[in-house]
Amino acid sequence: MEKKLVDVVDVSVSYDGQSGATKAIENINMQINKSDFVVLLGPSGCGKTTLLNVLSGFIKLSEGAVYIKGNLITGPGKERGVVFQQTNLFPWLNIEQNIRFGPDLQKKVDISKSYDHYINIIGLKDYQKHYPFELSGGMQQRVAIARTMINNPELILMDEPFGALDAINRNLLQDFLRSLWADEKFTVFMITHDIDEALTLGNRVLVMSKSPGTIIQEFNVDFYLKILNDDEYIASLDPEFVKTRKAILNLLQI
Numbered sequence: 001m002e003k004k005l006v007d008v009v010d011v012s013v014s015y016d017g018q019s020g021a022t023k024a025i026e027n028i029n030m031q032i033n034k035s036d037f038v039v040l041l042g043p044s045g046c047g048k049t050t051l052l053n054v055l056s057g058f059i060k061l062s063e064g065a066v067y068i069k070g071n072l073i074t075g076p077g078k079e080r081g082v083v084f085q086q087t088n089l090f091p092w093l094n095i096e097q098n099i100r101f102g103p104d105l106q107k108k109v110d111i112s113k114s115y116d117h118y119i120n121i122i123g124l125k126d127y128q129k130h131y132p133f134e135l136s137g138g139m140q141q142r143v144a145i146a147r148t149m150i151n152n153p154e155l156i157l158m159d160e161p162f163g164a165l166d167a168i169n170r171n172l173l174q175d176f177l178r179s180l181w182a183d184e185k186f187t188v189f190m191i192t193h194d195i196d197e198a199l200t201l202g203n204r205v206l207v208m209s210k211s212p213g214t215i216i217q218e219f220n221v222d223f224y225l226k227i228l229n230d231d232e233y234i235a236s237l238d239p240e241f242v243k244t245r246k247a248i249l250n251l252l253q254i
C-alpha cells in the first residue's frame with residue numbers, strides 16, 4: 001500500500017504588492033505519509049500559513065507543485081479539511097447542525113453513526129442542542145474538530161488551532177487531540193509557534209527559517225507516545241525533551 005499521501009516539490013510562493021513581489025516561502029520540499037502528525041514551527045511571518053494554504057489549495061504557487069496520492073492539487077478539495085484558530089462555527093446553527101453541516105450539504109444518506117461517534121468523542125452530547133455562543137472557546141474548538149473529521153478527510157490541516165485558548169484549555173485540547181490521533185490515526189499537518197505543543201503532539205516536527213521561509217530541519221520524536229503510555233511521565237523533565245527543545249530554540253533564533 002502506498003504510504004506517501006502528500007508530496008510538496010520545490011514550492012515557492014510570492015505575493016504581489018504595491019512595492020513589488022514579496023517572497024513568502026521558498027524551495028519547500030516535504031512529504032507527508034499516511035497517519036503522520038506533522039507539526040510546523042517557525043517565527044511569526046515566516047510563511048507557515050502560506051504553506052498551509054498551499055496544501056489546502058487556497059493560493060496559487062509561484063513555482064513547484066503539490067500532489068496528493070499522486071494527483072496534482074489545483075484548488076481546494078473535500079479530501080482535505082481545515083481547522084482554523086477562529087472556529088468559524090455558524091452562530092445560527094446548533095452544535096449538532098454545525099457538525100452535520102458538511103455531510104448534509106453533500107446529502108450523504110446516513111451519517112447518524114458517525115455523528116454519534118464524534119459528539120461522544122468530543123464529550124458534548126449534552127450540549128448538542130446548544131448554540132456556539134453558549135459554549136466555551138475550548139468546547140467550540142472541539143466542535144470545529146468534529147465538524148472537520150466527520151467529512152473523513154485524508155488530510156487535516158490546522159493553523160494554530162489552540163492559539164486563542166487559555167493555558168488550561170489549550171492543555172486539555174492537546175490531550176484530547178493526542179488521544180484522538182492515537183485512536184484513529186488520521187493524518188495531520190498542524191502549525192504552531194509553541195515548541196512544547198509541537199514536541200508533545202507530533203511524530204515529526206519541521207522547523208522553518210525566517211522569511212522567506214524554507215524548512216531547515218526536521219525532528220522525529222515520540223514524546224507523544226511516552227505521554228500516552230505513562231501517566232507519571234512529565235516531558236519537561238525528560239533530558240531528551242529538554243535537549244530537543246533547546247536545539248529548536250537555537251534554530252528559531254538564527
Ligand code: ADP
Pocket residue numbers: 015016017022023024042043044045046047048049050051211
Ligand atoms: P506566518 O503564518 O508564518 O505568520 P504568513 O504565511 O501569514 O506567515 O505570511 C508570510 C509573509 O507573507 C508575511 O511577510 C506576510 O506579510 C506575507 N503575506 C501573507 N499573506 C499575504 C497576502 N495575502 N498578500 C500579501 N502578502 C502576504
Ligand code: MG
Pocket residue numbers: 048049050
Ligand atoms: Mg500564520
